[in-house]
Amino acid sequence: MIPDIASDITFRKLAIFMTFMEKGNIARTAEALALSGVSVHRALHTLEENVRCPLFIHKGRNLMPLPAAETLLEYCQEITQLMARGLEETRRTAGIGQGRLRVGTLYSLTLETVPRLIMGMKLRRPDLEMDLTMGSNETLLRMLEDGVLDAILISISESEIDRNSLEVLPLFHDDIYLAAPASASLDSKKLADLRDYHDQKFVSLAEGFATYAGFQEAFHIAGFEPEIVTRVNDIFSMLSLVQAGVGFTLMPGRMKKMYEGSVQLQKLSQPYQMQQLIAIVFARNREMDPNLLALAAEGRMYARSLQDNVG
Structure with a gap:
């Protein structure tokens, strides 16, 4: 009563x-x-x-x-x-403000971005444990909405993100490149017109990944459907197939350091040029969670360091 x-x-x-x-x-x-x-x-x-x-x-x-x-x-x-x-x-009970933070990330961000953020978080909150889950944009957004993850690092687009319920902290923009096997005849000094590669075989990420969406859009602009040999569920497997000579692909610039010696890269010509916006995303109703506040602060420092390096 x-x-x-x-x-x-x-x-x-x-x-x-x-x-x-x-x-x-x-x-x-x-x-x-x-x-x-x-x-x-x-x-x-x-x-x-x-x-x-x-x-x-x-x-x-x-x-x-x-x-x-x-x-x-x-x-x-x-x-x-x-x-x-x-x-x-x-x-x-909701897992907020406790000693564990559940973070989801794209596979490609584990090369540099995620390690930098984890190291910074360890300095800010030494006792905090961070659980890391890797997946596609689509999967990570769903896990965030279901409360399985506390924050995610993804490539965002306005159509995917509900700004009324989600807080978005931009980190950096990333260009997309044409990637080819080392054995391919590729002039890296020229811009890549995708129409010149309509006879080539391609490998791609599966549907739901941010780079897959860009892949589809680029070839839609080029006016043809590429021959896709196989689709994979992580970017490292995709680029390993490119290394092995299975086919060409499109990849984000953040992968360049790891593959510049074994994969040829060519910047896309104007009609196909695109960028991914990488951001930290979490629920707006949790914006005062101390752990998420620390992650957001570290994210801002990371974004500022990238801008300083460019400047």
């Missing part, structure tokens, strides 16, 4: 009341809470009305608590302490 408590009795009014009982007058209460004296007086007056019995009497210009106010104070202290414990337990 729900007790008959007036809806106008709020935690804010109770907080003002408890501060007044501690400070002893309206002026000091207003100063402590950064409120006006009028606001404090109104809160105390309406609380008295809601409780339906006298709590104070006036002695000159001073407001003096009655014994009823002392009784109410005891219960206010008890209920606010109980509510604080309840909120803490609620967050613990």
Whole structure:
């Protein structure tokens, strides 16, 4: 059974009341809470009305608590302490603010971005454990929405992201390149026109990966359907197939350092040039989670370091 408590009795009014009982007058209460004296007086007056019995009497210009106010104070202290414990337990049940952060990432970001963020997080929060899950854009977004992950590092597009429910922290933009086996005849000094490769075989990522979406869009612009030998579920397997001479592909620039000696890269010509925006994404209703605040701060530092290097 729900007790008959007036809806106008709020935690804010109770907080003002408890501060007044501690400070002893309206002026000091207003100063402590950064409120006006009028606001404090109104809160105390309406609380008295809601409780339906006298709590104070006036002695000159001073407001003096009655014994009823002392009784109410005891219960206010008890209920606010109980509510604080309840909120803490609620967050613990939801896995928020605890000693573990569940992060999802694209495979390609494990080369540099994720290690840098993990190292920074270890300095900020040494006791924090980070669980890492790798997958496609589509899979990671679904896991975030289902509450399986706390934050994800993905390539974002406006059509995928609900800005009303998700917080997005951009990290960097990444260009897409044509990648070919070392044995292929490729002039890396020229821009790649995909129409010149309509006779080539290609390998690609499976549907749901960010690079796959760019792959489809580029060949749509080129006006032909490429012959795809195989589709794989991670970018490392895809580029291993390119190394082995199985076919060509499109790949993000962040993979260049690892494969520049074994895979030929060519920048795409103007009609096909595209960028991926890599970002940290998490639920907006968890933006005050201390662990996510630390991750966001580290992400901003990482993004700033990349800009400084470019500058």
